[in-house]
Amino acid sequence: xxxLSIGPHRDAIVPAFWRPFFESSGVPAALRDGDTLHVTGHxxxxxxxxxxxxxxxxIRRTFLNLDATLREAGFGWADVVELRSxxxxxxxxxEALLAIAGEFLPRPFPAWTAVGVAExxxxxxxxxVACTAVRRAR
Numbered sequence: 001x002x003x004l005s006i007g008p009h010r011d012a013i014v015p016a017f018w019r020p021f022f023e024s025s026g027v028p029a030a031l032r033d034g035d036t037l038h039v040t041g042h043x044x045x046x047x048x049x050x051x052x053x054x055x056x057x058x059i060r061r062t063f064l065n066l067d068a069t070l071r072e073a074g075f076g077w078a079d080v081v082e083l084r085s086x087x088x089x090x091x092x093x094x095e096a097l098l099a100i101a102g103e104f105l106p107r108p109f110p111a112w113t114a115v116g117v118a119e120x121x122x123x124x125x126x127x128x129v130a131c132t133a134v135r136r137a138r
Contacts, residue, residue, distance in 0.1 A: 009034045015072045017047075017065070029069045035135040037075050041086065041128040042066045043120065051124035055089065056096040062129050063104045070133060077104050079133040083112040088126040090116035097127075 003011045012028035022028055030039040042065040044058030045051055052058055070076060087093050101109065110131070120128050 003032075013037075013069060013073045015068055017068065030073050032073055037070070037073050037079070037133040037135075039066065039069055039131045039133065041084075041130040042069065043122055043125040043128050045122065045125070051122065051126075053124075055093050055126050056100065058125065058127050059093065059097055059100045060103075062127050063100060066129060066131065067104065073133075075133040075135060078106055079135055080105065080110050080131050081134050082110050082132040083129060084131070085112070085114045085127065085129045086117045086120060087114060088117060088120060090114060093127065 003013060011032045013030040013032060014022045014028050018029040027040055029042070030037050032038075042062055043051075044061035044065070046061060052061070067077070070079070085097070087097075097114070120126070
């Protein structure tokens, strides 16, 4: 992981799996600002950077990729207060989305906005999820 200090109490979080995208775009996986973590939209690519044609597989990989970024930044799913998700074919993903989210997120789920879109940045990607996490006193 790389943590780049960009000011007082502000760090860019760049886990190893995110480094190629960061180097080409300048966009970090997350930005930690004090006790708040703003996580960039993550997609469900496999380790070889390919996208499965199975939307449930992509959803699970998306949550695993988010999990890696949260952990690298010292946060966990219980710290997540908001999700924003974008879906190509949202109505066909709903059941799997909620079931897989339940494997990661405690109930009640955080505030969540899910939006259907025509396409996402990476060809083959059908889901992208961003979140905001706030560190609580432990």
